[in-house]
Amino acid sequence: MTEAEPRWLSDEDQCVWRQIIAVINMLPPRLERELQRTHGLSLHDYQILVQLSEHPDREVRLSDLAEATQQSKSRLSHQMTRMENAGLVVRRNCPTDRRGAFAVLTEEGWRVLEAAAPTHVESVREHLMDVMTPAQKQVVGEAFGTVADKLRPPARTTACPSPNQP
Amino acid sequence: MTEAEPRWLSDEDQCVWRQIIAVINMLPPRLERELQRTHGLSLHDYQILVQLSEHPDREVRLSDLAEATQQSKSRLSHQMTRMENAGLVVRRNCPTDRRGAFAVLTEEGWRVLEAAAPTHVESVREHLMDVMTPAQKQVVGEAFGTVADKLRPPARTTACPSPNQP
């Protein structure tokens, strides 16, 4: 009953899976060390700065920011505290929803991002993007796009979730 | 001089890169929560158990284990302490090199791995492997293989490193 024979991965799939975790295990630390060394930023700091920089008025609601950067609210809250202490962002209360708050990019934060971006992009190129052929990049983008979509929590749009496949 | 125009990513590449980090950010926590809930293991615990289980006598030198699982020696050392306390592994001194040590899988560790493997594989299928087409998996495997190889520290085989590309 609960004892169906497990569906192991094929040798090929196993191999693919191991390449993927290997990258997952090694890439972020590598990028982070380079960012840290050159600009004193963590990868999460950077991702947050980027998000803020791309939004009107350089501010984003904390919930949205948490979702955009794929982290828990709790972690983001701590992160914001650190970044606020570092002068990269400030919090601003939301006027229309008194529970909420915005993260706002400071001038300093903007300058740090501008300074860090070129070197970070170079890192990403060197260790990842320039290592793949254009054709590979395209396929990886499509494949990971669907993977990411399935991982993302369903948007809470007051709609009922589509029924589980029958 | 040091001020060359940064080589930004194209829109397509940017998009690919974001899909990749999104997966990097979301996949491990998801797999980990499921492993944790069903068998009380972290993803790192699991990776270590797998490595040990695949080696003769179910033991591996700590250095090799650190390399195989892509973590620092320090982290592995802490991890081993925890896993030893949990009864999953034991340390054994290396007879031929008195600095070194082996990690050895215990009976208990073996049983836990056997129990956890089917559910973990299902997780990996559900969130990753079964979401990609066979063609995508193949390309991703190749692409990430080369990425991983470039990230891996050069093997220390007493050979001199190949000269930087001229």
Place this chain on the structure above:
DNA sequence: AAAAGGTCATTCAAGCTTCAACTACGTTCG
């Protein structure tokens, strides 16, 4: 209008990771 139930964000404690410092042992070479 009040109750019930959800959401936004923060807090705390426990656990994990990192980095640098350290011990102990092997290896090389003058």
Place this chain on the structure above:
DNA sequence: CGAACGTAGTTGAAGCTTGAATGACCTTTT
């Protein structure tokens, strides 16, 4: 040999992450 250097693994402290618990506020229901 023995000094100098490299490698194996551990430790401790600081910092980061996690998950549950909380307070404050909206929204829906009765």
